[in-house]
């Protein structure tokens with residue numbers, strides 16, 4: 141990481157991460173500039189509007205992290221969540237109530253805040269800070285209500301979704317996606333597509349489970365992503381053809397990969413912070 145980054149620079153990398161993700165194509169199950177995939181109510185312009193509506197939030201998240209001066213990092217999370225609730229309102233206003241970035245407000249907000257905190261605390265990394273911030277979150281949030289997909293899936297399958305990822309310190313990003321991205325070659329679009337599919341090969345995406353109406357879809361998605369990577373990814377003719385076909389399958393079945401997109405966004409953010417891309 142660079143010497144010491146100001147909150148404003150960190151917030152800019154968050155905005156870049158949102159925009160780099162949405163322009164990457166062809167992404168199965170997701171909106172990109174060429175195709176809206178299984179999201180008829182969204183397009184790339186809506187994602188640009190949504191991203192810009194979060195400008196102030198990322199600045200605030202970075203300032204919360206930079207100025208926090210207490211040993212109990214759960215208090216920092218309480219401050220961030222208050223800012224996150226306001227950010228969700230701004231996003232829904234900018235998108236006329238379409239959910240473009242709810243997951244990213246949560247996950248990327250955590251990373252912006254943690255990265256900013258780490259500027260003054262070089263003995264600890266972002267993933268460990270997030271673990272400390274979100275300690276007890278699954279137990280606190282899940283188990284009673286069944287209003288959201290995440291809440292319902294916890295009651296039905298015992299899966300903690302994005303909250304469990306956060307409590308574990310996003311191991312899929314730290315141990316798999318970020319090292320994978322660092323060793324990829326080719327143009328940035330190719331590198332980000334292959335990294336997305338690396339994420340899809342391992343994630344339990346609660347958005348995909350919701351759309352498919354069952355958990356069996358996860359094993360299928362893992363196999364498809366593995367096959368793509370085994371073919372050599374987007375740099376190979378076979379890999380490219382496989383991904384274009386998978387794109388159509390996701391569209392036909394109305395399968396979305398919203399959670400996978402969010403983990404790609406975080407991976408891009410961390411890669412920008414660490415000068416990997």
Ligand SMILES: CC(C)(COP(=O)(O)OP(=O)(O)OC[C@H]1O[C@@H](n2cnc3c(N)ncnc32)[C@H](O[C@H]2O[C@H](COP(=O)(O)OP(=O)(O)OP(=O)(O)O)[C@@H](O)[C@H]2O)[C@@H]1O)[C@@H](O)C(=O)NCCC(=O)NCCS
Pocket residue numbers: 220221222223224225228239240241242243244245246247249288289290291301302303305343344345346347350351396398399400402403
């Ligand atoms: C903790 C919150 C994120 C809210 O949780 P909630 O219970 O409301 O939501 P979940 O259902 O748990 O969804 C969380 C979103 O996280 C993304 N996600 C899914 N799986 C993973 C994973 N394994 N790892 C990381 N991230 C994951 C995913 O976000 C993307 O999908 C969203 C689109 O979702 P939705 O509109 O439901 O889907 P559609 O299919 O389009 O809907 P239909 O058309 O079918 O109707 C999109 O946002 C992507 O970003 C999950 O959706 C947090 O909001 C929270 O704490 N809420 C409480 C209030 C609060 O404190 N807010 C401030 C937050 S700082």
Ligand SMILES: Nc1ncnc2[nH]cnc12
Pocket residue numbers: 161162169170171172179240241244397398401402
């Ligand atoms: N490109 C995208 N398409 C659909 N949902 C998303 N959530 C985050 N990025 C997304």
